[in-house]
Amino acid sequence: MTAPLRFSPEVAAAQAAGTPMVALESTIITHGMPYPQNLDTAQAVEAEVRDAGAIPATIAVRDGQICIGQTDADLATLAQTKDASKLSRADLAVALAIGRTGATTVSATMIAAHLAGIHVFATGGIGGVHRGAELSFDISADLTELAQTPVCVVAAGPKAILDLPKTLEVLETQGVPVVAFGQDNLPAFWSRDSGLKAPLRLDNPASIAQAITQRQSLGLPGGMLVANPIPAADEIPAKTLAPIIIQALTEAAVQNIAAKAVTPFLLDRIFTLTQGRSLTANIALVLNNARLAAQIATELNRPPVASTPASP
Ligand code: PSU
Ligand code: MN
DSSP states (O other), X not given: OOOOEEEOHHHXXXXXXXXXXXXXXXXXXXXXXOTTHHHHHHHHHHHHHHHTTOEEEEEEEETTEEEXXXXXXXXXXXXXXXXXXXXXXXXXXXXXXXXXXEEEXXXXXXXXXHHTTOOEEEOSOBOOBBTTHHHHOOBXXXXXXXXXXXXXXXXXXXXXXXXXXXXXXXXXXXXXXXXXXXXXXXOBTTBSOOSSBOSEEEOSHHHHHHHHHHHHHTTOOSOEEEEXXXXXXXXXXHXXXXXXXXXXXXXXXXXXXXXXXXXXXXXXXXXXXXXXXXXXXXXXXXXXXXXXXXXXXXXXXXXXXXXXXXXX
């Protein structure tokens, strides 16, 4: 049995024509942002990818199929679906088997993108090691996915609600290149600077594309995380956010929020506690990531420059 993939007309045409493509996830739509900003953002992110010369492929599960690329109507329905499942690697096959509507997280989106032959994926922030993971064992499946599925994920860093040093440690153990784009330090989602040095740094889309190609040439499994800092004009300084994150984490603990509910709960509380500023920042950083992902996909598509044979 082959994987049940269904391509939108736009994505099918891009595949046939060899146009660069960028995968986009859907959990950010169903669990990461409120309606209607989630729909506006999903549409704006797709437009950003097109403006940069690539084709967007937003990925979601419905009717027993992994849908690669959504029509405007599909996006509008998804953005208003209250009971969509949050699907990661563990859930994908069961959701397909029972025909559930589901949104794909970073891990499930990477799997689907790879099956569809898409090498670059843009999102907001990846999941990682949660604070207190030494007791809860809550470590996002995004990290082990990056270790095994060859897709380049462009994000504004791991979300700042996480334990960032532990997240970097796990990524290092798993052999995942963590590349800060254009700066030395790791960005922290809503903030440009986490205060931690990023393991690696690259300064342009062409060198990121070359690193992807080199990894393939070495036969190494897995992808790469490109941590793209939020534009300066849109950032919330880490110092401003620190007490708000602590408050949201405390509320999550008091209310016994666990497992898949943790990240959506924290994002929602931080949205309220920042009077919506975190959402404005989240939207700006996703758009910024979509643009860089499209540039990387375009560079990856460039035919290698043929070396000129020496004249006889
Ligand atoms: N980026 C955002 N908002 C989100 C996410 C990413 O700006 O909501 C989602 C992604 O789908 C990611 C998930 O995989 O959050 C992480 O969830 P968890 O911590 O439960 O693994
Ligand atoms: Mn988790």
